[in-house]
Amino acid sequence: MAIKVLVVDDSGFFRRRVSEIVNQDSELEVVGMATNGLEAVRMAAELKPNVITMDIEMPVMDGITAVRKIMESTPTPILMFSSLTHEGAKATLDALDAGALDFLPKRFEDIATNKEAAIELLQQRVKALGRRRVFRPVSRPLTTRPSVDSHVSRPLREEEPVKPLERSVGRSAAPARASGKQYKLLVIGTSTGGPVALQRILTRFPADYPHPIVLIQHMPAAFTPAFAARLNSLCQIEVKEASNGDAMRPGCAYLAPGGMQMMVERAGTSGRIKIVSGTPEMNYKPSVDITFASAAKAYGGDVLAVVLTGMGADGREGARLLKSAGSIIWAQDEASCVVYGMPQAVTVAGLSSQSISLDNMADAILRESGRG
Structure with missing residues (x-):
């Protein structure tokens, strides 16, 4: 059974591009596309995707807020797309704090040294996240120091397979x-x-x-x-x-x-x-x-x-x-x-x-x- 993917981005071009790449893999299937975070929250609840790809900057509701709401209502593995800037880094780290599991650069030329490698890496990341169970995160924002009691260069070998465990x-x-x-x-x-x-x-x-x-x-x-x-x-x-x-x-x-x-x-x-x-x-x-x-x-x-x-x-x-x-x-x-x-x-x-x-x-x- 194919891994179901929801693609979220306010750019029609980027939605179509990601969807084409995902659907090229027989193990993956795009089941919906959302243009903003509010649509993403609704479609996540309706479609029950196995993975969501999410932009950060969108109208109506941004990606970080959408991640937080999805993780509260319909916990789903989320892959963020981010710009390789200081502000993009801060926003991506906020999205990870909110419950997203992984991120990739939004420009494909920043993902890998060639187009084919970038496509393969994106597909591999989506499949890896689609195999994971995700639970609702505990709400505990880390905005202060807590009490003590309380990649991107030729990355394809990052996905090289490891022999599965045959025993514990x-x-x-x-x-x-x-x-x-x-x-x-x-x-x-x-x-x-x-x-x-x-x-x-x-x-x-x-x-x-x-x-x-x-x-x-x-x-x-x-x-x-x-x-x-x-x-x-x-x-x-x-x-x-x-x-x-x-x-x-x-x-x-x-x-x-x-x-x-x-x-x-x-x-x-x-x-x-x-x-x-x-x-x-x-x-x-x-x-x-x-x-x-x-x-x-x-x-x-x-x-x-x-x-x-x-x-x-x-x-x-x-x-x-x-x-x-x-x-x-x-x-x-x-x-x-x-x-x-x-x-x-x-x-x-x-x-x-x-x-x-x-x-x-x-x-x-x-x-x-x-x-x-």
Whole structure:
């Protein structure tokens, strides 16, 4: 049975273009088109689509408001289309906060290096979201710092298939107690669904978290400054977009800049960030594999690495190097992932020692780091 798609955009040309691309795939079917957010809310309730593609700026009702209302009344996986600007980034992050699961650039030339690749990636994203169940989100706007108690370069390999699990691997509960291992660095890699996952984890960390934190999120260059600023405004720890030469400090999270590669190096008793452009054949900018590999070289077995929700297998080979050096790798469990690709890759490869739900991940990390 085909995945049913509702296309929402005030541009007739864009509605037709997206619909043509979606309908080219035999596994997908456009069941309706809406010209504004108000129509989208009504059609979502009437048509019960499996996926909605949503513009942000529309008359009558904007896309962010529409996402919020749809998630309240008819929870549905939503893929946002966004401009690659600072304002577009902020609006897209607002849409993700409202309940959207993923986003793509609105200009197809920004999605991939050629037309065919862009078309295939759009189809793959829609299919991936269409296979997920979505539940009504808990209403808790994050506008202040909470209490501690309370991509786009040659992206097609992001969708490379991972062999399905044939049996349950790993444990989904949070570890009962800390292992007692000593760490010097926490590294977290993620892609689709990552912005919300990172926000949920990092807002639980206290200001005196004992290690530097390195974050690799597949995200365009225009988005990472806005995303780092948003996390910094919500978290008790400091969060910044990483710059070349940054000295790594405990209680500070360094977000890899979009369109670049981030590595970590040892500098005396501490560490520092190295930012490079990478080579054209690199499939992700930033790449989890590259950052994980540099952490293995610089810190050996003193790393706790976490792989969160995302398509494909980026992070698997870097995790292999980390594990060989004696570091610990954890994966997000399938049930709490938007897309169970990257965590599945490290789990099936036997690299992850724990599969942990997103709800339990922050507590597990804090406990393992001596702060639980």
